[in-house]
Amino acid sequence: MSDSSVSPFEYIKNFAWEQIKYHQGRTLVEITGKINENMKSIDNDVKRVQDDLTEARNNLGSLVKKEGSNFLNQDISEAIYTKPRFEPQTYFVEMCGSEAFTTLVAIVNKTKVNTFLSTYEQLIKWNENGVFGAVPRSAKNLDIEDKDGNQLWTITVFSSQITEYLKKGKDAGLHLRTFKYDYEAYKKELQLKTEYENKVNLLKSTLATKAMFGFSELLIALMHLKVMRAFIDGVLRFGIPPRFYLGLVQPAKGQEKALLQSLNSKFDD
Secondary structure, three states: OOOOOOOHHHHHHOOOOOOOOOOOOOOHHHHHHHHHHHHHHHHHHHHHHHHHHHHHHHHHHHHOOOOOOOHHHOOOHHHHHOOOOOOHHHOOHHHHOOOOEEEEEEEEEHHHHHHHHHHHHHOOOOOOOOOOOEOOOOOEEEEEEOOOOEEEEEEEEEHHHHHHHHHHHHHOOOEEEEOOOOHHHHHHHHHHHHHHHHHHHHHHHHHHHHHHHHHHHHHHHHHHHHHHHHHHHHHHHHOOOOOOOOOOOOOOOOOHHHHHHHHHHHHOO
16 A cells, blocks of 8 residues: 555455554554554644644735735735836835825726825815825826726825824725835745745645555555454354454445345344
């Protein structure tokens, strides 16, 4: 069975007691104890790989960006970071070291650009204390558009008013998102994602190999247990020295019940 070319059917059909694994000089208690010990070790090994695979999948899942049909329901970072000939300091005020102002990304359909431009400055108006929301005329088109005509714009907002501005923007029907531009972090994330993908694939292969080995060892152990039980039942029924044969019967499909009834009628005495 350790040979992958041997099918379970062939192994059962040509079963022979494996002296190396289960020496007949040992007691039944010793043999069953060894079987139990081996199967526990294999089971723990498989579970360990399963746990490692689950952890790797969870780590990979935390890095996989939300996918959707357009910018309104997907992660926009890849579209921004992969934009060619892009100067982020032109669009993101944080790149200039500003702490008083924050950049928000607005998702604006091309049919509603004029509405957006006439709205975003008015969400939080200037007051006598010099507090305001968006910086006038700070809206900039990133020249990134999805297949549904949704464009990405940046606007500069007073940092202390971010929470209020987002709330008022939502009430006004604007689609605003916070976005901190960090290309180096993005590259590290891509590298980490690749590492986790490789780890997941390796663990999947390892798990498949260990599961196949575990099945093989389980079938071997099960067959030896079946033979021991049949031998013990035979001795208890027919006595010692043993004068009986052990055999396996494979019923045709759908004939299991009929075969069992036939065996019972022949050997019920």
